[in-house]
Amino acid sequence: MIRIGLNGFGRIGRTLTRILRQVNDLELVMINDVNPFVENMAYLLRYDSTYGKFDGTIDVGPSSIEINGKSVAYNAEACIEKAPWAEAGVDLIIDASGVTRNVTGARELTESGKVKKVVVTHSSEYVDKEIVMGVNDSTLTPADKIVSNSICDANAIAHVLHWIDGQYTIRSGSVTTLHPWLSYQNITDGPSISQSNPGCVWKDFALGRASVGCVIPKNTTAVTAVEKILPGIKGKLHSFSYRIPTDVVASSDIVIWTQDVPSPEEFRRFLDERLARSPYVRANTESLVSQDYEREEASAIIDMQWTGMVNGTMKLILWYDNEWGYSCRVLDLARRIGGLQ
Template sequence: MIKIGINGFGRIGRAITRIISNSKDIEVAAINDIDNDTKNLSYLLKYDTIYGKFNHNIEFKKQNIITINRKNINFYSKSLINEVPWSKHEIDLVIDASGVENNTLNSKKILGKKLSKVLITHSPDKNIDYTLIIGVNEKNYDSKKHHVISSSICDASALGPVLSQLENKFGIERGYITTLHPRLSYQNLLDGSLKSVSNPGHNWKNYSLGRDSISNLIPKKTTAVKAVTKCIKNLDGKISGMSFRVPTSIVCASDITIKLKSKTSKEIVSNHFKQLSSSKNSIFGYQEEPLVSSDHLGTSKSVIVDANFTEVIGSNLLKMIIWYDNEWGYSNRVVDIAKFVLNKR
């Protein structure tokens, strides 16, 4: 049985815990969060406004223990990842879902014979050994060299497999991507200054990012393109993009415009991704019905291609729309990466 530790019990940490609870070959043994109210954290795991009530029996035992299906999970409230006694619980891999730079920096300090890997659920520029996106570059993963591994970000986890397929089959000359991303918990509900945004690590300069996230579409720069090109290096400098934070709670879309190197047609592109939805169905979905964002809530796939909006103008200007659940789909890939790297030991 693979034993997982989770550092940071926010929305991604809780989604990962729910997903692992449905697995037979992997379990969560320890969780660390700076919030020391374990009863409140167990309540948030049990009841979720977006994903509904947890479908497993969960009990709060005492301040530092909860049970899921009668299995104990030990809770800690340490400031840093290296302050948690992971080895006490025979942890194989720690998933750092805190988003805190110091935890990335200190990840190598917790590595040992048993605890051999750390997964970082964002895309740091330094202090990691490898960035891995399932469906893009897992073949280049080296278990002997790569120990602190980034699972990239939700947008890149969806965009990466699509762009990788386009690059490999048609070649990408240049392109532009617009992501539509739901509001996040640290954004302001009402207009405020950038200092009022409850994300202490942000370095935003654009005053619009402090505005009311419920009433506005908020344009912003995106890290999605940079995150993707870390894994598809020959696209660096060929694609760019931006993002809108939109007043919905969950599910992203991306509008992709690509000039391809080779000639193609709508039918060829559509058939290619339709086939992938069968041959690589954990990664790709393919949608022909006229659906909306909430119809993709809870999908475990990395990305769903919307066939209704695939177009080829001339012979090589491609337009695509994709959907992805930025929490549940991404968290499923994080769990897949955890299993993948541990099976490569």
């Protein structure tokens, strides 16, 4: 049993908590967030506008949240290294705050032996390794103490890019993501404040426009994050993103040209073979919409209805629950590094 501490109790932190109550090999023992009102955080766990009411009991103790009768310690420290992780018996921290400074603060915790390992839920230059489960997790060693689970988009697209580059060698291409709004975006027009670096304002002013009712074009780190996982594709793919007015489930539109060009039939067989071996990616052949993929545990679902080839151009459409599916991989990574001695 790995004893888990959560740093940050936003969308990913609360989604992780909902999934953790369904597993037996990971135990949530402590939550730390900047919000000092534990009643507020218990309320947000109990009632969720995306995934619905919590299927169980949520109560509040003096300094804890009682989840299905089990007490989980609650603290409100802004700096990760100041929270009492060791006193709570935490083995592994999942830093879901999205704040860069907490990644550097986590180093102090691992070097002092207060916690054994840390999983970070965003791409970061300050970690020992960046991992997408099913793509490069075989590179992990016991020396890797602070590991990033990359970002939701990278977890979705890295698999198919890895498959295709390994078989046919990617020459060039593009990735367009459609990503639901995030908590730092505005309901009405205004400046957009960075979450990873509090106090900084995004220079792309369009991101500050109203998230409700607008499709907002923006840069994306999807490909740069994947390049850390797959350095062989560096400089080969152009990326672009839209923020869309929905609450969850993202999609990626991938176009690829390769050095070795299969026939459309061979390409389809190739995808079928890889899908049959993958525990993280699956296919869909039904006519579905984004809501149909909510609570989907896969890293990505290839929509075979719109995937294929024309005149050597490969086209793939992926769907992924950017909160639930991503959180499932965070916990898979926690199991993986938590078991490395």
